Amino acid sequence: MTIDNNTDKHAQQDTALHDLGCPFCALVCDDVSLPVRNGTLLTDKLDCPKAQAGFQLALSHINGTPLINGEASDWDSALNQALHLLDGARLPLFHGLIGDLLDCRAAWSMAARFGGVVDHQEVNTIARNLAVYQDSGWIVTSLGEVRNRADLLIWVGEPIDDELPRLRSKLLEPAERLHTDKPIDILELGPDPLTVIDHTRVLLGQRPLTEPTSAASMLMQRLGDADYPVFAIGHLRGPKAELVLRATSDLVRDINEQRRAALLPLSTGLGDIGAQLSGAWHNGFGIRTSLARGYPIQDLQHFNGQSLLDDGQADLLVWISTLSAAAPPTCEQPQIVFGHPAMHLGDRPPAVFLPVAVPGVHRPGFIHRGDGLRLVPLRGLQSNALPNTTQLVERLITQSSKSVEAC
Amino acid sequence: MLTRLTGGRLYDPTNDLADEVRDLWFRDGHICPAPSNPADADKTIDVRGKIVMAGAIDIHSHIAGGNVNNARLLLPEQHLAERARYAQLPFAGAKWSAFDTGYRYAEMGFTTVVEPAVLPINAAQAHAEFADIPIIDKAGLAIVGNDDFLLRLLRNGVEQQRINDYIAWLLHATRCLGVKVINAGGAAAFKFNQRQFDLDDEVPMYGVSSRKILQTVQRAVVQLGLKHPVHVHCNNLGVAGNVRTALATVEAADGLPMHLAHVQFYGYGDEGERGFSSGARALADAVNANPNITVDIGQVLFGQTVTISGDLLRQFDARGIANPKKWVAWEAEDGGGGVVPFRYRPGNYVNALQWAIGLELFLLVDDPWRVFFTTDHPNGAPFTAYPELFRLLMDRDHRNRWLSQINADAAEIALLRHLDREYDLHEIAVMTRAAPAKLLGLPDRGHLGVGAVADIAVYDEQHDKAAMFARAKLLFKDGRKVVENGRVLQSAHGRVFAVAPPFEPDIERAIGDYFDRYHLVKPTNFCLSADQLAQTFGSELVVQ
CATH class of the missing domain: 3.40.228.10 (Dimethylsulfoxide Reductase, domain 2)
Incomplete structure (x- = not known):
């Protein structure tokens, strides 16, 4: 698989990168500077703990190996396994969405193609x-x-x-x-x-x-x-x-x-406002919306992602988390994880783990500020071997054999 | 791929064709000359007896951006879905989505739509939504007139050239096609607790009048050589007697190009027992007498809708008429806006008269090249109601049936009762194709001449013009057949148009300094990068 994340070539030089968008909290500052020394971006001068932790973790993980049930795999096998699960799911839950607008768009596209519910981890607020x-x-x-x-x-x-x-x-x-x-x-x-x-x-x-x-x-x-x-x-x-x-x-x-x-x-969750706003222009309603019938139905109570997992209505969890390396929630259902390359997978590895690019570090993107007013551009800072969520999802959608029923 | 549409009745005002039976040829995405040997056609499509026009263009429809999106979220009960309309197309069951916006415009034969209110700080979201509106091409108009940087320039009395540089930079930053002024200074005044704002009122703290802002921006647009004139939402929208504001604004244009948006909402007199009357005659006379003025109507059609506007002051003032009883006002860097749901009822005197005033303006403005077909979607009505508007303009009997059903007092005093004019297909082609392309400065569309983009709509002529324009028989977008019998066959990725007038680099230094002092945004990030829009959203930006 060819990976081209349009990263910024300045990182190759001994200068500094300025005016960077930071996606690691809902303020989404866009004035971050990272000095470059010997081709390496330095994060120790950052005065914001969230920015420092977020950039540091992503910059130190520029490769990723897809896993099937915790075992190293190749991309084709992992994607085929993900496709098999998606095509066979009755009600997949696309959840987490701790990412930027492009991650959210990918989630909405999957929900439309495979029929499922979309929710965000930090949705309660x-x-x-x-x-x-x-x-x-x-x-x-x-x-x-x-x-x-x-x-x-x-x-x-x-x-x-x-x-x-x-x-x-x-x-x-x-x-x-x-x-x-x-x-x-x-x-x-x-x-x-x-x-x-x-x-x-x-x-x-x-x-x-x-x-x-x-x-x-x-x-x-x-x-x-x-x-x-x-x-x-x-x-x-x-x-x-x-x-x-x-x-x-x-x-x-x-x-x-x-x-x-x-x-x-104010939103405080990573990407929650973006999930909500992009949901509104994709399906008219926003989060906690089901596309299982081919048209959107929103129900802020019924389509609570955790409840759908707990009561077994959802039979597949598709977890998207590119900004946080925290483990997905444990559940009985099989999981496909589009995850931060440093993600802690815990004792029960997901059925499929797909390490993907972190927006604002490994690839360009856009993320909404916490007041929802402004979409802040994010730059790709460092060459890496990580695909982005959109590329993987496009491939899954293209290759799906799940029938599309006309009404 | 060389395609021949054979035997159609062409309406192409730009090329002086009105009901002219001839073949139309296009190769791939563009209209081309007929080859010397007709047998060269790779595909021939028989459209004998059918009406052939360029794809329609909507110059003023709120289809993207934060205000529209917030309205979606406010009113879930108004767009509940019941079915998936197209199994193979994503989100085709989502009634008020970016996706369905593209599908529904295409079904009616529209291929280009302008979002007229892009708040610069929200421009990236507008472009993100544009990218998710399939098939049609899009463009935005950047809102100016409540921006602190501009108001400071005016307060400081800088030269016009400095203003021009700023406007040019703003267009560069927002990737828009033109400039919109919304109740110039009104939102800024509201922030200082001013509740009314007229053309000669001054914005507190700046000492600059709305007239001054408007005229300065207008001159900038002219001097920058932008094809689309300044696009104006006047003061006092929706207020009885506001035809005086509209007339004063026409006068303030001072002979220079100016487009007045949704003038139906400014066609109000304050005469009669109820203090609300039609000002359409006076306004239409002013438009007819001033060839520098163009207008779109913002027709009201009966039913439930929602008003969405960057006119923060007027939207707040309208909170009392919200139906259902919920409304939003929001303030933002350099502007704001509001969302107020509303139901236009035929039995209501004011609503009925609004409906009549819009039609009166359509029928009283003589020149179809200067009056444009809009409902100010969704403010007067959703664009999906366009078929009914086509019929009202083209069918006097249909209008008269409505006049017998609406509020009797409104019908009684409506000028509309006395207007016999019916638009013909040529005038419809002018108003929805040729003239919008000219007004927007998009010479490759709105006509069927050689070199034009192959955006072609084919209709079955029917007596019921609503039925005729509701469903295009065929629609070609860039030469690809995307609609047949009013049904979308396939999706396509539309383009986005923008302009990039030059500016003195020194303005960037001043703006950079200003942003560093007062903004949460870095100017480098405020400016949208065409490359990044392409890499992330897949936007195809075309700079005119």
Whole structure:
């Protein structure tokens, strides 16, 4: 098999690569620089732990051997075995999708050809947000608008600095901002945001409230002082997460009747927004959609990937994870894994393991920023012997003998 | 491969053919002269008695980009699928997908469609979606007019040349075919809590009026030599009395080329008991009197749809009429937008009058070369309703039947009652083929002359023009038969058109400095690389 990943030839020279897109967290920074010494890209100067780990791991794995049941194989045999499983599956589950837009497109294409369900590993946040969005819509803003225009940022839930290491330096503490020299005022609502938000809505509506919490009174005051407050959705845990988001979205709407405010729901999962958005233009709906009948059906509860595995409805797991080397979930079903070349496969190796190129390192690509607004280009940085997901999937689709039924 | 379509009735306004029976020859992907020996044909297709036109071109249809995609996600209940329409084609059961967009346009004989609202920071997604729209060729128009860099240039009073360089750079960065201005300055004003914005209102913090932004961008388009004039979504969309805004904008064009988009939404007077009346006559008169002006209509057709617009301010204002009751407003670097679902009801006075005003404008603008066939998909109606619009324009009796069914008060005052004009096939060919190609600066299409791309639509002539245009008898895309009897036979990969006017390199330094100070994006990554689009999405970019 011929592999051409259009990698950047600059890495051959002793210079440095600049303005690289980094796909290893939902901020998707595009200002990463990697020095080159003796033809090797150096990652030790990176100030972001996620970028450093992600680039380092991928750069040190530039070859991969396909495996059948854990045994080394050749590409033809491994692909034939994958094809055999796909053609024979009643309901394959295409899951993980921890990758870039091209990985997602490949997943959607497979689901359309082989008939199956598509879900994303980190889907819970997206599914929760989508449920609120589809009920009522919302008023949202972007990362760039927060950076330049927000004067008050209210964390609803725990701040997600741990998920997005450069959030503070890039977004909340920039050297310069448009129209203002004032830094962003940052406020956390604490462990019970629902009560604070609900009370604030009542206060804003000038409706009677026997005992407003002091937090709500304080929030009202801060909102009154702000021109563009933004409610950033952090970690929301527990059964009330959707309620909190709903209440916050409603509060933002209420404020906008007289003044300005916006919501900032952020994805934190790798590639989850891209899976959702690319799903929307492929099937009209997004994730948790089945194409088993030849047309899309979305069901945010029923097509939960883990549930389909647990209750045995899915009979094949196709796991796609090019950005993370974490092992796929264990399950009884046979697995085909399109995986990071350094993937830990655990004690129960998949039926077929296909090591593929990591976007932004081994091949070019595009990945959505966590606010869904921008698709950031990723470059191929280093020569390697890894095929990309798209190439493998195109071959599987072309060679499939699974019948396509007309309705 | 040399193909001969024999015996068809050709409508090709560019080459002065109207119902001319003659053979049409094409070799591979292009129309070619008839060979000296007709026996040279590799394939002869009998189209005797059938209507032959170039593939149709839609100059304004929201088919790609974040705003469209967010609307898909907002309204799953409106596009539930029931069946796979084509077993062999991917996603052909997905009613509102990029894929089905291509299939459905092709079924009607369309081969080129322009997405008129590409927000530069979202341009990569628009191109990603373009790549997944099969068969048809696509192009985008880049939105300017709410971008901080431009507003700063205007505030600082820079020379026009500097603006021109910036616009040229932006087209280079977004890989678009032209420039769109949406309520110039309105989204920026909304961000500072301004709720109304007229042509002479100033954007807070910049002290620059909407008129100034519009005229400066218009001059840039002219001076850069772009074929497509500045594509304008005026202020005050949907507001009673806004025909005055449209007329003022025509005047502000000052004789230079300007395209006014979806003018039906600006054809509103504020007379009568209900404060809402038709302004179509005045607007059509202004268009007729100003040959520098072109318009598309944005016709309203009855039924459920969703409005999708980069006019953040107006979309927020429309939240109260959302049906169903959910809506989206979003803000972004240099712009924003909104999604508001809506149902146009024939029994509703305003909706019925909107329907009539659109048709009045179609019928009152004399020159089919300057009025374009659109519903502002999906804002007035989804493009899948085009067959009904063809019939309304070509069949007065059909219009009159509708007039007897719509809101009686609206029907009573509608000018439409008195308009007898019916479009003929020649005028339809002008409006949907020849004129759009000219307006977009795409000389290889919209006609059937030698050298044109072999995008050819064949129709069975029928009395029911809706039935006729709903299903092309045949459609050739780049010489390949892709549709037969209104059914897609095979998919194909369409191209994307862009322009690349030159700019002074110094503007890149200024933009680079600006991006470093204020953006989360590096300019090198903001600019879309044609190579990367090809390597990743498979995009075939054609620079005009």
